[in-house]
Amino acid sequence: MLDHTERILADLIGFPTVSADGNLELIAYAAAALDGLGAHTRTTLDETGTKANLFATIGPDVPGGVVLSGHTDVVPADGDWTDDPFTAVERDGLIYGRGACDMKGFIACALAMAPAFAGADLKRPVHFAFTYDEEVGCFGARALMDALSDWGVKPATCIIGEPTSMRIIEGHKGCYEYTTAFTGVPGHASEPDRGVNTIAYAGRFLGKLAEMEGALKARAPDGSPFNPPWSTLQPGVIRGGIARNVIPDACEVEWEMRPVNAADARFALDRIRSFLNDEIDPEMRAKAAEAGVTTLTVGEVDGLEPLPESEALALVRELTGGNAADVVSFGTEAGLFQGAGISTVVCGPGSIEQAHKPDEFVALEQLQLCLDMLGRLERKLSV
Incomplete structure (x- = not known):
């Protein structure tokens, strides 16, 4: 055989x-x-x-x-x-x-x-x-x-x-992967109010991801057999900008989450989507109709x-x-x-x-x- x-x-x-x-x-x-x-x-x-x-x-x-x-x-x-x-x-x-x-x-x-x-x-x-x-x-x-x-x-x-x-x-653990794309308006860095700086908004998004990373760590289930025992979340790639003196009109953040259970995934995603949809996107669109943020789901595989x-x-x-x-x-x-x-x-x-x-x-x-x-x-x- x-x-x-x-x-x-x-x-x-x-x-x-x-x-x-x-x-x-x-x-x-x-x-x-x-x-x-x-x-x-x-x-x-x-x-x-x-x-x-x-x-x-x-x-x-x-x-x-x-x-x-x-x-x-x-x-x-x-x-x-x-x-x-x-x-x-x-x-x-x-x-x-x-x-x-x-x-x-x-x-x-x-x-x-x-x-x-x-x-x-x-x-x-x-x-x-x-x-x-x-x-x-x-x-x-x-x-x-x-x-x-x-x-x-x-x-x-x-x-x-x-x-x-x-x-x-x-x-x-599960593996959830996403790309969040920010679309802005280019311009000269000397007149920042005439553009929409996508890297600045992406930076605020990275801060939200860091906040959720800490929140997930605090939710570690008792007796979790995993190492580390909590659900993890991290940004892995960021792309944006062409020069120091140009307002960046495009920026992407690739990020992932590895939840220990489905409840953690829902907890984090609900708050991240609310932050993007209710805070970041309206603020960007108020500056320019063509600006905004979208998130592409690359894959969501439950653990x-x-x-x-x-x-x-x-x-x-x-x-x-x-x-x-x-x-x-x-x-x-x-x-x-x-x-x-x-x-x-x-x-x-x-x-x-x-x-x-x-x-x-x-x-x-x-x-x-x-x-x-x-x-x-x-x-x-x-x-």
């Missing part, structure tokens, strides 16, 4: 599925493999037609079952690689290539196990969910949740196979909230034999599945320490542990 998994992983790495470039060839490859086993496969396209989700089911057509989910896109292969990043290379028990651990290793394990699922007398279905654009905002998973609702498909649990070194992850009663956590504890459950700082699609009413945990082969770097790799030992987990899942779904 491990040899078969290696061959599939080599094929998957060979598809250069950088988020900006699409994933259709990989989706066609996976769909053909699952179609050949008699799976019920469905795809959804993004608005450009260059990216697709695949959702496939093996087993009885009944509610419930377990989703094995992985994103197919990878980050760009920048930096100095020892070998071609889109050609799998095995050395010393490690398989190198872009996406090897994040997260084509898990997808390869799922596809390698698919014949065993197809040949078993499953009492509950196993679902395969392979998505696009996780790396740039989890847009594929968002579209997939809508499709599942439309199709009336209601899985019970989900395993997101992000690289956790096969540790069970029950929680991570995975640890729950006291979790069907997925109990399942994966049984499958792996591990009792511990941790939280992580990186984000995944898990919160979207959880928000759709699907009990979800994160558990997959490889280490996040290897992700998004040159010479990314996954260990064969990790792939075998994942195959062992999926083998136990096949037997459990057959009972």
